[in-house]
Amino acid sequence: MSHPIPLVPFEERAHKALADERLQQALKVATTKFIVHRQEALSLLPDADGLRQRGRAIRERTIAHLDECLIQLESAVQANGGHVHWAQDEVEACRIIVGLLQERQARLVVKSKSMATEEIGLNHALQAAAIEAVETDLGEWIVQLAGETPSHIVAPAVHKTKEQVAELFEKQVGRPVGTDIPALTKIARAQLREKFLAADAAISGVNFAIAETGTLVLVTNEGNGRLASSLPRTHIAVMGLEKVIPTWDDLPALLTLLTRSATGQIITSYVTCVTGPRRPGEADGPEELHLVILDNGRTRILENEYRESLYCIRCGACANACPVYLKIGGHAYGGVYSGPIGAVLTPLLQGMEHFGALPHASSLCGACKDACPVRIDLPRMLLALRAQEVEDKRPPVWERLLFRLYAWGTSHPVIYRLGARLGGLLAWPFARNGWMGRLPVPIVSRWTTKRDFPAPAARPFHARWAEIEREAVPPPSKDESR
Amino acid sequence: MATTQTNAREAILARIRAHLGKRLDESVLEPAHPSDAPAYALPAPGTTPAARFAAALEKVGGHPHRAQNGAEARRILLNLVAERKVQRAILLDAPLLHDLEILSALQQAGVEVLTIAAGDGPAGDLSAAERANLRAAATAADLCISSADYAIAESGTLVLPARRGFPRAAPVLPPAHVALVRESQIVPHLEGLIPQLKAALKGNGSRWGTSCLMFTTGPSRTADIEQTLTIGVHGPGDMDVILVADQNPED
Numbered sequence: 265m266s267h268p269i270p271l272v273p274f275e276e277r278a279h280k281a282l283a284d285e286r287l288q289q290a291l292k293v294a295t296t297k298f299i300v301h302r303q304e305a306l307s308l309l310p311d312a313d314g315l316r317q318r319g320r321a322i323r324e325r326t327i328a329h330l331d332e333c334l335i336q337l338e339s340a341v342q343a344n345g346g347h348v349h350w351a352q353d354e355v356e357a358c359r360i361i362v363g364l365l366q367e368r369q370a371r372l373v374v375k376s377k378s379m380a381t382e383e384i385g386l387n388h389a390l391q392a393a394a395i396e397a398v399e400t401d402l403g404e405w406i407v408q409l410a411g412e413t414p415s416h417i418v419a420p421a422v423h424k425t426k427e428q429v430a431e432l433f434e435k436q437v438g439r440p441v442g443t444d445i446p447a448l449t450k451i452a453r454a455q456l457r458e459k460f461l462a463a464d465a466a467i468s469g470v471n472f473a474i475a476e477t478g479t480l481v482l483v484t485n486e487g488n489g490r491l492a493s494s495l496p497r498t499h500i501a502v503m504g505l506e507k508v509i510p511t512w513d514d515l516p517a518l519l520t521l522l523t524r525s526a527t528g529q530i531i532t533s534y535v536t537c538v539t540g541p542r543r544p545g546e547a548d549g550p551e552e553l554h555l556v557i558l559d560n561g562r563t564r565i566l567e568n569e570y571r572e573s574l575y576c577i578r579c580g581a582c583a584n585a586c587p588v589y590l591k592i593g594g595h596a597y598g599g600v601y602s603g604p605i606g607a608v609l610t611p612l613l614q615g616m617e618h619f620g621a622l623p624h625a626s627s628l629c630g631a632c633k634d635a636c637p638v639r640i641d642l643p644r645m646l647l648a649l650r651a652q653e654v655e656d657k658r659p660p661v662w663e664r665l666l667f668r669l670y671a672w673g674t675s676h677p678v679i680y681r682l683g684a685r686l687g688g689l690l691a692w693p694f695a696r697n698g699w700m701g702r703l704p705v706p707i708v709s710r711w712t713t714k715r716d717f718p719a720p721a722a723r724p725f726h727a728r729w730a731e732i733e734r735e736a737v738p739p740p741s742k743d744e745s746r
Numbered sequence: 747m748a749t750t751q752t753n754a755r756e757a758i759l760a761r762i763r764a765h766l767g768k769r770l771d772e773s774v775l776e777p778a779h780p781s782d783a784p785a786y787a788l789p790a791p792g793t794t795p796a797a798r799f800a801a802a803l804e805k806v807g808g809h810p811h812r813a814q815n816g817a818e819a820r821r822i823l824l825n826l827v828a829e830r831k832v833q834r835a836i837l838l839d840a841p842l843l844h845d846l847e848i849l850s851a852l853q854q855a856g857v858e859v860l861t862i863a864a865g866d867g868p869a870g871d872l873s874a875a876e877r878a879n880l881r882a883a884a885t886a887a888d889l890c891i892s893s894a895d896y897a898i899a900e901s902g903t904l905v906l907p908a909r910r911g912f913p914r915a916a917p918v919l920p921p922a923h924v925a926l927v928r929e930s931q932i933v934p935h936l937e938g939l940i941p942q943l944k945a946a947l948k949g950n951g952s953r954w955g956t957s958c959l960m961f962t963t964g965p966s967r968t969a970d971i972e973q974t975l976t977i978g979v980h981g982p983g984d985m986d987v988i989l990v991a992d993q994n995p996e997d
Contacts, residue, residue: 294973314783321780331762344953350755402979403970419970426972449968449976456980461885477954487918487966487981493958494915495881505758512944516785516937530787530901531936533806534918534981535961539954544871545910547862547880549957559754563761 268385269614270598274621275714277596287423291593294422298584301528302635308530319521320638322514323575326506330566333475333508334557340478344540346553353560354384360556361386361467361500362393368498370395370464374456376482376492377401378469379417379578380502380558382600383613386467397467398459400488402452406432415594417580417602418526423593456488466492466550470503471578472518473555476511479539480555483522485532493538499550501538505557506574518577521637525579561613570645573608575638582632582642588625597622604632604642611649616656623649684724695719786900786935795899795932796989803902806964807977808985810902816846819926819990823848823891824855826986830922832857832888838912839864840893842926846990848891860887864911880913887920890982896942897927897987900935903963904987907947907956914958918966922984930992936961 270277281287306312326333338348351357365373373390375381375397387408390397399408403420407413409432414420421429426443433441433451441451468489472481480501482489493499509518523529542549565574583589583603594602599610599619607622623646626632632642673679694700699716703709711717721728789798800810813819827835835857837849841864852859860883872880884890892912894904904925908914917923933939947955966981977983 290972297973308787309784310788311781311783314781315785317779317781318783318785328766330766331759334759334762344957350751350758352754352757356750356754400980401970402968406970419973421970422973424971426974429971445971445974446976448971449979453979457885460980461881477948479954479959485967486979488979490918490960491915491980494913494918505762512940516935516940520785520936529806530802531898531903531961531963533963533965533967535963536914537959537961538957539959540957543910543957546908546957547872547877547910547913548915549908549913557758559758559761563758563765566762567765 269618274596274598274619274625277598278592278625281592281596286425287593288591290422290425291590294416294419295584295590298418298527298580302525302581302584303528305524305528305530309524315517315521316637316639318517319577320575322509322518323577323638324572326509326514327566327571327574329510330505330508333510334505336475336510337473337478337508338557340475341540341553341555342478344478344553346478346540346555349554349556351384351556351558351560357384357502357556357558357560358386358389361502362389362395364498364500364554365390365395365465366393368464370498372459372463373397373465373467374459374463374488374492374496375399375404376466376468376484376489377404377420378467378502379414379600380469380504381467382413383504383560384502384558386502398456398463400456400460400486400492401484402449402486405452405456409433409436413595413600415602417578417583417594423595460491460495463496465498465500466496467500467502468492470501470507470555471522472515473503473508474510474512474515474537475508477539479512479537481515481519482534482536482538483519483532484534484536485527485529487534490534490536493536493550494548497551498554499538499541499552500554500556502556502558505559505562506576522577522579525581525635525637565612569648570608570612572640573605573612573645575640576605576609577638579637581635581637582640585631585635587627587629587631592625597625604646605640608642608645608649616649616653620653623647623653681724681726684720684726687720688722688724691720692722784935785937789899789934795934796929798899798934799897799902799932799987799989801902802900803964803985803987806902807967807975808902808964808987811986811988813988813990815991819846819988820848820851822988823924823926824851826922826924827852827855827857827889830888830984832922834858834883834887835860835889835891836884836887836916836920837861838890838892838916842893842928842990843891846926848926852891862911862913862916881915881919884913884916884919889922889924890917890920891924891926892917894925894927894931895946896939897932897989898934898936898939898961899932901963902987903936903961905939905943906960906962908958908960909956914960917960917962918981921978921982922986923962923982924986924988926988926990928990928992932989 349360399405406421416422430443470480471483541553582605586604589603597606601609611619626646628643700719703712803810811822837859896905965977965983965985966979967977968979969975
């Protein structure tokens with residue numbers, strides 16, 4: 265029931281995205297806006313880099329004490345009258361949630377945006393159990409009506425035009441709706457309001473879970489998180505186990521880092537801090553609150569050098585900053601999480617076998633690390649995953665021989681110089697303006713089908729350097745200057 | 747099911763402990779440098795909290811108003827009610843709204859008001875029918891009128907703890923929300939509010955004092971269609987805050 269493995273390879277998906285001019289335009293508009301707003305919001309702070317350090321320190325401390333934090337969270341949620349469920353993987357998580365809903369004979373469920381439920385493929389599991397699940401975040405709803413998956417963590421429907429949205433809504437309401445965006449939003453409000461009022465249960469994600477009081481923090485702009493945690497009689501919240509934070513004192517730094525990095529807001533319109541179900545005398549709020557704590561491969565990541573990928577607070581700033589994401593968008597990544605963090609998390613959570621190409625979807629320029637509010641070293645992990653892929657695959661004999669030969673050559677000056685001259689000569693017929701396109705040489709062509717190769721200089725650098733040195737006026741010696 | 751759950755819990759915790767126990771090569775992970783950098787912007791010199799709150803709320807598409815006294819606050823509210831052609835309102839009573847005699851002002855203006863009493867109210871729980879009625883009233887209302895426990899100057903945020911007399915969804919269901927807040931309730935930023943919140947909500951050392959602490963900042967908004975900012979998607983499209991000066995509350 266998990267998120268489906270894509271059927272076409274990454275290269276093909278990327279090519280498809282590159283050929284989609286409208287997508288290119290939408291991505292450019294969206295990411296540029298996010299980048300500008302983020303910079304503005306961070307520049308208001310007296311010490312934005314210091315705050316990022318603070319955010320990182322909180323995440324580092326939390327993950328280093330993850331077991332204690334989760335146990336404290338569990339007992340606090342229970343003390344508030346909530347129920348806690350632990351799920352080792354997507355199958356367990358879906359079984360728990362579907363089971364809870366079936367026991368309560370729930371037929372209609374409203375969902376507030378949750379990447380964790382995308383990750384466990386919950387909508388498929390609900391469909392299989394004949395439970396209607398309606399996404400209530402506008403972007404998620406559009407994507408759901410289209411039968412697609414989110415293409416951006418903050419703007420799930422960034423790839424859709426208003427005409428496409430109008431077409432989807434027309435099918436929904438059975439009459440022409442026009443393409444006026446405020447009018448389309450009104451239609452969504454009316455349609456989804458009905459669902460909110462009729463729903464038997466709500467399923468939400470969790471942005472932060474505060475261990476000391478058992479409080480689940482939902483961060484939204486539309487207000488769907490607020491309604492989901494107020495109206496239906498059962499609220500099921502699903503969190504990746506890394507979402508815990510120790511205390512309320514940790515919230516302001518992480519919350520403002522999240523919203524400033526995601527959309528450039530000081531805070532979002534609605535931040536809802538749920539501490540248990542409805543209490544006696546209160547007019548609304550769920551009768552039952554269930555928290556599902558999801559592992560699904562996260563504890564495996566703790567073990568090794570990828571541990572810091574669990575510091576992520578899901579702001580999407582790395583994707584907006586990434587030149588590769590800008591060109592290919594979220595769908596090309598094929599997993600739930602896109603952008604640089606997706607290129608690290610997806611292979612780790614869903615396996616290198618199907619997603620081994622993702623760590624290569626990066627120029628290693630480091631923009632993602634610079635944008636990350638908790639300074640996750642994404643380029644380091646992308647490189648480590650590439651190395652791991654090579655080690656796992658054990659390259660063919662010729663490739664190992666070739667690289668051994670290369671290593672030997674570059675460490676012997678005479679061979680190296682000979683090679684550099686030879687390279688220039690051999691490359692000369694194929695070079696245009698300093699670059700080589702497709703090379704008709706069997707092994708090398710595998711490189712040049714995907715990227716141009718810089719042509720070796722006609723005269724090697726060391727030869728030119730020697731010449732410069734000869735022509736230069738010798739500097740005055742120390743004896744003369746004395 | 748119970749055994750599976752215990753197993754899952756124990757297995758997950760065991761994996762965490764085993765993996766955290768493994769010392770990572772320290773050189774791999776860049777350690778966090780302790781920092782006490784503030785999580786807020788420093789207020790511009792010479793500005794008042796009320797002015798900063800108003801500017802921040804305006805920036806996110808909300809409508810701030812300043813009232814020197816109760817009479818002015820009522821006048822502003824009644825203007826809004828007339829402008830928006832409000833027929834039915836839901837009023838979440840609070841000491842400030844009581845002091846400012848908001849209910850009678852609305853009734854005189856011909857607005858049908860459902861008041862939800864503040865404080866502990868009648869002892870005991872509300873029946874399912876009573877709750878359904880309140881929800882129906884909030885859904886049918888054109889406006890919700892409330893106060894707030896605090897207002898945050900930096901972001902233009904209202905801090906609203908759910909309680910008996912303050913339903914979670916009541917300010918979100920109608921298309922408009924007006925909140926009246928005393929200037930003395932404004933705090934500079936969220937970070938500075940946390941110790942106060944902890945003291946207020948954790949008072950007697952028992953469980954957290956509200957089932958739902960709600961931060962609301964401006965209208966409900968989305969940019970999910972073509973990155974075009976649109977308001978009023980699930981919550982109110984109009985969010986008005988009337989800041990009432992502290993002196994001469996009763997004029």
